Amino acid sequence: MKIGFDAKRLFHNNTGLGNYSRDLVRIIKKYYPNNDYILYNPKPKAIPFFSDNHNFKVITPKGLMKKLHFIWRTYGIAKNPTTKQLDIYHGLSGEIPIGLPTKIKKVVTIHDLIFERYPHLYSKWDRKAHFKKFKYAVEHADAIVAISEQTKADIVQYLNVQPEKIQVIYQGCAQAFKEQYTIEKLEQTRLKFKLPKEFVLNVGTIEERKNAFNLVKAVKDIDTTLVLIGRKTDYTISIEQYIKANHIEDKVIFLQGVSLEELAHIYQLATIFAYPSIFEGFGIPIIEALYSGTPVITTNSGVFPEAGGPDSIYIDEQDTEQINLAISKLLNDKLMRLQMAERGKAFAQKFNDREIAEHWNNLYKKLL
CATH class of the missing domain: 3.40.50.2000 (Glycogen Phosphorylase B;)
Structure with missing residues (x-):
C-alpha cells in the first residue's frame, strides 16, 4: 500500500497531536514495513522525537506555495503529483485536503470537538474554521476514526454523523x-x-x-x-x-x-x-x-x-x-x-x- 499522511502536526507540534501523529506513523512503519509512507509537511523541519525519519518520503511545497504553506495543506496537496500514486490518504488531525482524486481512500482521525463543547475557549473565527474543516472531512472521508468513545459520541452530536460510520481506535504512547x-x-x-x-x-x-x-x-x-x-x-x-x-x-x-x-x-x-x-x-x-x-x-x-x-x-x-x-x-x-x-x-x-x-x-x- 502507498499511504500518505497529513504531517503538519508530526513535524511542528511537540505535544498532543504531534505525539499522536509521530507514534501512529512509527508503529505502522514498524509492524508493516513493506508499505510506502509519504509525509506531507507544509514547512521544512526536522522531526522532533522521531529517529526513523530517513525511512519516509517527505513532500513539501514548492515555489510560491512555500510562502503560502497554510493554503498548500488544504488546496495544494491534492495537486502534488505524488498523490496520484496513493492508495490511502490519512488526515491525522481532523482535516482532509480539498480535491483529492476520488480513487484515493480517505481516512480522518478526529481527536476532540472541544471548540464545540467549550466555545468560550476559542475565538469566533477559530470555531468557524475548525467546524468547516471537520465537517468537510467527515463528509468526504471513507473512514472516520475517533480516538475514544467520548469523541465518537461528540462526533455524532456535533457533526451529525451516524454512529455506525465511526470506528474507535485508541492511541498509545511513545x-x-x-x-x-x-x-x-x-x-x-x-x-x-x-x-x-x-x-x-x-x-x-x-x-x-x-x-x-x-x-x-x-x-x-x-x-x-x-x-x-x-x-x-x-x-x-x-x-x-x-x-x-x-x-x-x-x-x-x-x-x-x-x-x-x-x-x-x-x-x-x-x-x-x-x-x-x-x-x-x-x-x-x-x-x-x-x-x-x-x-x-x-x-x-x-x-x-x-x-x-x-x-x-x-x-x-x-x-x-x-x-x-x-x-x-x-x-x-x-x-x-x-x-x-x-x-x-x-x-x-x-x-x-x-x-x-x-x-x-x-x-x-x-x-x-
Missing part, C-alpha cells in the same frame, strides 16, 4: 515511557531539574482546560511538591500570583524544555500523577503515567475513566478538597500506590503498539 531506566539515569535527571525525592506530577499545556490552578490549590496545605511540566499561557499568570500570595513558591516547580527521555524519567520518579483536566479527547499523559508505573488521580467524567481504567482514583476536577484528600491518601499509603501502579500498567497493555498497528492495518486493508 516507546520512551515503556522503558525501565537505571537508577543512575533517573538520578541524573532528578539532579538536573532539582527534583525532590517525593513529588506530584502534572504534564500538559498550562491552560484553563487543563485545570492546573485547582491542583495548585489542592496541594497548598500538603507536605509535598507539585511539578508542572508544560508550556505556559496567560492562564499561568493567575496561578503564579496565587503561589506568591500564599508563599508556596518552594512547593511548585514549573518545567519546560524537557526532552522526551527526560520526561519519561520524571514520570518514573514521580510519586503520583495528578491530571484533573476538565475535558480531553483522550488524555495521553494518563497512558504515559500508567506505562511508567505511576499511580494516577484524574477526573471522574468524560474520557478519563476510559483512559485511566478501573484502578486509578477519580475525583471531581472542580472540588479542590476532594483532590487534596486523594493526593494525601496516596502519599500516606505506599502499598496502595504499589498496587495501583501494578494494575495500571497491566491495564495500559490494551494500548500497546502491536494491537494499535493491527487495528490501523485492518482498516486500511478493508478500505481497499
Whole structure:
C-alpha cells in the first residue's frame, strides 16, 4: 500500500497531536514495513522525537506555495503529483485536503470537538474554521476514526454523523515511557531539574482546560511538591500570583524544555500523577503515567475513566478538597500506590503498539 499522511502536526507540534501523529506513523512503519509512507509537511523541519525519519518520503511545497504553506495543506496537496500514486490518504488531525482524486481512500482521525463543547475557549473565527474543516472531512472521508468513545459520541452530536460510520481506535504512547531506566539515569535527571525525592506530577499545556490552578490549590496545605511540566499561557499568570500570595513558591516547580527521555524519567520518579483536566479527547499523559508505573488521580467524567481504567482514583476536577484528600491518601499509603501502579500498567497493555498497528492495518486493508 502507498499511504500518505497529513504531517503538519508530526513535524511542528511537540505535544498532543504531534505525539499522536509521530507514534501512529512509527508503529505502522514498524509492524508493516513493506508499505510506502509519504509525509506531507507544509514547512521544512526536522522531526522532533522521531529517529526513523530517513525511512519516509517527505513532500513539501514548492515555489510560491512555500510562502503560502497554510493554503498548500488544504488546496495544494491534492495537486502534488505524488498523490496520484496513493492508495490511502490519512488526515491525522481532523482535516482532509480539498480535491483529492476520488480513487484515493480517505481516512480522518478526529481527536476532540472541544471548540464545540467549550466555545468560550476559542475565538469566533477559530470555531468557524475548525467546524468547516471537520465537517468537510467527515463528509468526504471513507473512514472516520475517533480516538475514544467520548469523541465518537461528540462526533455524532456535533457533526451529525451516524454512529455506525465511526470506528474507535485508541492511541498509545511513545516507546520512551515503556522503558525501565537505571537508577543512575533517573538520578541524573532528578539532579538536573532539582527534583525532590517525593513529588506530584502534572504534564500538559498550562491552560484553563487543563485545570492546573485547582491542583495548585489542592496541594497548598500538603507536605509535598507539585511539578508542572508544560508550556505556559496567560492562564499561568493567575496561578503564579496565587503561589506568591500564599508563599508556596518552594512547593511548585514549573518545567519546560524537557526532552522526551527526560520526561519519561520524571514520570518514573514521580510519586503520583495528578491530571484533573476538565475535558480531553483522550488524555495521553494518563497512558504515559500508567506505562511508567505511576499511580494516577484524574477526573471522574468524560474520557478519563476510559483512559485511566478501573484502578486509578477519580475525583471531581472542580472540588479542590476532594483532590487534596486523594493526593494525601496516596502519599500516606505506599502499598496502595504499589498496587495501583501494578494494575495500571497491566491495564495500559490494551494500548500497546502491536494491537494499535493491527487495528490501523485492518482498516486500511478493508478500505481497499
